[in-house]
Amino acid sequence: xxxxxxxxxxxxxxxxxxxxxxxxxxxxxxxxxxxxxxxxxxxxxxxxxxxxxxxxxxxxxxxxxxxxxxxxxxxxxxxxxxxxxxxxxxxxxxxxxxxxxxxxxxxxxxxxxxxxxxxxxxxxxxxxxxxxxxxxxxxxxxxxxxxxxxxxxxxxxxxxxxxxxxxxxxxxxxxxxxxxxxxxxxxxxxxxxxxxxxxxxxxxxxxxxxxxxxxxxxxxxxxxxxxxxxxxxxxxxxxxxxxxxxxxxxxxxxxxxxxxxxxxxxxxxxxxxxxxxxxxxxxxxxxxxxxxxxxxxxxxxxxxxxxxxxxxxxxxxxxxxxxxxxxxxxxxxxxxxxxxxxxxxxxxxxxxxxxxxxxxxxxxxxxxxx
Numbered sequence: 001x002x003x004x005x006x007x008x009x010x011x012x013x014x015x016x017x018x019x020x021x022x023x024x025x026x027x028x029x030x031x032x033x034x035x036x037x038x039x040x041x042x043x044x045x046x047x048x049x050x051x052x053x054x055x056x057x058x059x060x061x062x063x064x065x066x067x068x069x070x071x072x073x074x075x076x077x078x079x080x081x082x083x084x085x086x087x088x089x090x091x092x093x094x095x096x097x098x099x100x101x102x103x104x105x106x107x108x109x110x111x112x113x114x115x116x117x118x119x120x121x122x123x124x125x126x127x128x129x130x131x132x133x134x135x136x137x138x139x140x141x142x143x144x145x146x147x148x149x150x151x152x153x154x155x156x157x158x159x160x161x162x163x164x165x166x167x168x169x170x171x172x173x174x175x176x177x178x179x180x181x182x183x184x185x186x187x188x189x190x191x192x193x194x195x196x197x198x199x200x201x202x203x204x205x206x207x208x209x210x211x212x213x214x215x216x217x218x219x220x221x222x223x224x225x226x227x228x229x230x231x232x233x234x235x236x237x238x239x240x241x242x243x244x245x246x247x248x249x250x251x252x253x254x255x256x257x258x259x260x261x262x263x264x265x266x267x268x269x270x271x272x273x274x275x276x277x278x279x280x281x282x283x284x285x286x287x288x289x290x291x292x293x294x295x296x297x298x299x300x301x302x303x304x305x306x307x308x309x310x311x312x313x314x315x316x317x318x319x320x321x322x323x324x325x326x327x328x329x330x331x332x333x334x335x336x337x338x339x340x341x342x343x344x345x346x347x348x349x350x351x352x353x354x355x356x357x358x359x360x361x362x363x364x365x366x367x368x369x370x
Contacts, residue, residue, distance in 0.1 A: 032062065035073040035078075057073075188334065229293045329345065
């Protein structure tokens with residue numbers, strides 16, 4: 001009788017093939033022509049570490065994109081940053097923010113309700129904050145977070161403790177405001193963006209006929225092969241909603257696997273792989289690692305804890321060699337230290353050569369010091 005259980009060699013080959021396809025889907029082995037196109041392909045790129053989100057986009061852009069190139073895309077209004085899903089900040093094409101929040105915003109607001117009650121932020125308080133924000137930002141005005149909080153205070157809305165942050169998140173989830181152009185920072189990469197009125201800043205908002213199906217297709221295009229359970233984790237939508245979205249988008253997808261869950265790629269031609277280094281230094285909260293229900297595809301189980309999410313929610317920057325996470329790295333973006341050498345830490349000696357690691361980190365350093 002012939003065994004149907006895959007051999008160890010077969011499993012290794014299957015995992016290698018899956019990694020290779022995902023690297024291409026992520027535009028890590030098939031970079032996009034521009035930063036804006038990389039952002040559009042990814043739809044939402046995790047970016048609560050602002051420098052990390054910008055490096056994630058630059059790493060997916062052809063050539064050696066710099067932090068100035070990414071900042072210019074924000075300044076032109078091609079990309080914004082907001083709390084698009086899971087209560088987490090993502091970089092997202094400006095045109096896509098409204099319809100994504102139409103799916104995820106109310107769910108995130110309900111999940112934040114207990115925190116708002118603890119901070120005594122009710123609907124009346126939110127209405128006062130929204131009125132104050134709209135008045136201050138009208139006509140294309142832009143404010144730093146500190147300046148917006150001063151506007152709240154002057155309007156009788158307290159920003160004490162964490163109230164200012166929660167007010168900002170609430171208005172962002174309602175698509176009243178978003179984070180747009182970057183705030184200049186002397187002597188180092190900026191760490192902040194101006195707050196702007198969404199309706200003034202975003203002039204070309206999209207409106208797909210079926211937002212859930214569109215979101216599922218965009219996720220598969222940028223993360224596939226993947227399935228509904230992966231999408232449900234990434235989007236924080238219920239698994240039933242994810243499965244319905246997959247069904248609604250079935251004419252745009254190809255089923256490539258069914259065990260243990262359906263796995264899809266998009267019907268569109270795959271991006272063309274280009275000659276890029278086989279070792280990559282990728283940012284904290286990297287989509288290639290984080291955005292799946294099962295993270296043992298890119299990373300051996302014994303190393304997951306060294307990357308995160310940790311108890312405080314941190315996910316460390318990673319080193320990826322030929323599709324496999326082989327280590328982590330550290331670097332400071334503090335003024336005067338952003339030009340320092342990043343420090344690598346390999347999980348297994350010999351997983352990548354010193355020259356490969358140095359080249360990967362040099363590419364990042366070129367980006368951050370531009």
